[in-house]
Amino acid sequence: MRAAIAMADADGIGAVSMRAVAGALNTGAGTLYRYLSSRDDLLDLMADQAAGELLPYPEISGDWPDLMLRVARGQLDLYRRHRWLVEIMPRPTAFGPRSLAWFDHCLGILRPVPAATAAKFEAIAMMTGVVTLFARGESRGESGGSPAGFGGMDLAAFPNLLAALTTPSPPPAGRDLFDVTVRGVLRAVLGQG
Structure with a gap:
């Protein structure tokens, strides 16, 4: 896994093949x-190995939204170190023991929240989705004069979208968009708004 991860970190996930590893x-x-039946098995093991870097988890004490935000920030840092994780996230995956330990820890943080278990699963999934979107946006940056994420598409036909993306209003002082988004999503999904 270390060899495959080093390869993906250096040259992108496309460079990782069974033959190359x-x-x-x-x-x-x-x-x-x-040992492995396919490249997908290799990718699953790589993702699980990387999930081990999320340790140590924050101690479960204090305000659950603050703890979940710390977990989300840890995920974002992991995705910054291993940009290829964002690329393999959309595919079906088999969770390994490190990924399951992380998920279990999140459920431990959410234990005092009076919400259904299904809502807690959804909240964790939504948090991961938000983290992935922020990481993906960071990795894309600007492309050909078009705002990030639009692959150089001419947005002139969409004047409201273009204005919103090219002249966004500054966030209120002291507010971090990542923090606000993660907290808002978690509270909304868990009915804690």
Whole structure:
């Protein structure tokens, strides 16, 4: 996993193949297939290995929104270190023990919240979605004069969208958009607004 992660960090997830990882380990791809059935298995293991970097988790004491925000910031930092994680997030995945430990910790933070378990699962998923969107936006940056995330598309046909994206109003002093978004999503999904 370390070899595959180093490869993805250096050259992007597209550089990671069974053959390339085997080459980095001075062995043949067939050797890897004794342990993994596909590249998807490799990607799942890489994601789980990276999830281990989320340790140590914040101690479960204090205000749950503050704790969940710390967890979300840890995720965002992880996605900044391993940009390829954002690329593999949309695919179906098998969770490994490190990812499940992180999820379990989030549920522990949310234990005192009087909401249904399904709502807590949704809140964690939505938080991860928000983190992924922020990380994706950071990694794309500006593209050809068009606002981030629009791949150089000419937005002239969408004047309201163009104005909102090119001359956004500054956030109120002392408010961080990431913090406000994560807290708002969590409170809304958990009925704690």
